[in-house]
Amino acid sequence: MSQEQEPRPKKAAKAVWNEAETDALITYLHSQRSKIGDGGNFRSQVYTEAATAIAPHRTLGPTKIASHCKNKWQSLKNLYHVIENYRLKTSGTHWDHQIGAGIEGKAASDVWDAYMEKKANQVMRPFRNIGWHSHVLMQDILPSGSGARGRAAYHPSRATAPATTDGSSDRDSAAPMVPNIGTGSLEDTHMADAHIEQELDWRHVLHDGRRPTSGSSDLAPIPPSTRTSSIGKRAHSDITGMHSQSIIAPSSTFTSISQRESSSKKPKISSHSVAHINYHSEVNESGGRGIKPTNAVAMIGMQGALNRLTDSLVKQVAVTDESRSTEQRGQAIRMLMEQDDDLSLEDRVSLMNVFLRNAAVTSSYIDATDPTLRRAFVVSIIQQYAAT
Structure with a gap:
């Protein structure tokens, strides 16, 4: 007589992250960056608090918990380090917050293709010609190997x-x-x-x-x-x-x-x-x-003061631009759910990913008040995203 097999426990539903949740997670961890520990990781309490902070932005999948936030942070760190290795340690490269690697011409394409041959580097593939708007905040949380930043820098x-x-x-x-x-x-x-x-x-x-x-x-x-x-x-x-x-x-x-x-x-x-x-x-x-x-010593002192002032202004402008971009992305996502909800789930997710990486596309989508024009624009953006 055959014994009845016990049913296997169901696997936990896989977390689905949208752009707003990812932005909210990075923003919250940026506010807690003083608590970061060895290896760029946070304590469990920080991930628990982060899950609460991002909860209002959930659209799909299960409610995020501390383990989801921790796993997402690991993937974000990995992406950040791949980008930093590309822009700082790979010869003949370029990086920009708006256009990403900015690949144009055969020489740049050859360098890019060689970097993409390594499987671990392929997480950077979407940023061939699209920037990562969260790169500035990630630099604050995880200073790159180019040297110390902020208070840690030696002047x-x-x-x-x-x-x-x-x-x-x-x-x-x-x-x-x-x-x-x-x-x-x-x-x-x-x-x-x-x-x-x-x-x-x-x-x-x-x-x-x-x-x-x-x-x-x-x-x-x-x-x-x-x-x-x-x-x-x-x-x-x-x-x-x-x-x-x-x-x-x-x-x-x-x-x-x-x-x-x-x-x-x-x-x-x-x-x-x-x-x-x-x-x-x-x-x-x-x-x-x-x-x-002497004049030489006075000039050295003035140059140091100007450098510190410039660093401060650049960071303030970057944070202001990031806040404005976050607001626009939130508005675009609401429009997508309310006015273009007839698109397939796959197309909507693709469009949200584009909003995540390109502020110009996000702004154009919001400004396109004509439904017919906006739909044609959306279709072209989705096609370009699928081709990358």
Whole structure:
């Protein structure tokens, strides 16, 4: 007697993603990008919250849950990395948010076809001449391998070494900055330290107002030993010429340094290092020094500020354009469901995919108020999509 076989459990219905759901998922994960972990993944709680956020946009298939959102995010990451590898690491390529790879001509086609030979890269095939509007947001969530972005980027013009606050550390921090001090006895070293703290830094000015010239070894005389040091503390970046910053007020704990006058033992200073001067200083009445940046250093600072301003404006414009495109796609999808609902399901899905990738097509579809004209336009777009 044959035993009755137990019925196999039904497989869970496959998730069907429309453009609005995908956009909503990326937008929500973009808002949670500070919570991203290793490998570009989020915790389960974030996917659960994302499923709730995209629920109002569902049109087909089962209601999305956390696992659906996680799987969709994995496929989006894969697509993003394939595009980044193409545009950053493949020679002779182009990428644009509007026209995608922009393949025109035999040379570009050969590069594209060679890239498409690898099966893993074929997820990028729809973007041969159509852009991916979500690429900007994906770059924010998953910075590409070209370098760090935003707060993670290193900007040399912003870097400054902290100024010392302990008066006892002035000599320790100043001594390594002296160029080409000759080797000699301990007495030579003490004399060099005292001399350097008074006048012999990289912004040396001769006592009679003359500036040092290449090959000259003229140095200002060592002041009497009764005079205390009035040199203020400097940040390291002041010495290296990277920034023009105000000198910090001298520390009250700084003690005078005994000066020794010696005609037989003098510190050996390289005339070559003195000749390469980026700054010059002037001693004011209080003993402090005001720093005047050269034109080259000022231009470097201005260029850094302009670069940061440009980056900020580009990101703001990109986010504004993305918001406007999202609104247009939502309007187009509503029109598709209300006015062109007689199209087959396959054609409607194809048209939604085009809306997802091409803002110009979306805008033209909305603006075509004549039903006959719009239908002809829709048919042509679907045919072009099927041919890609």
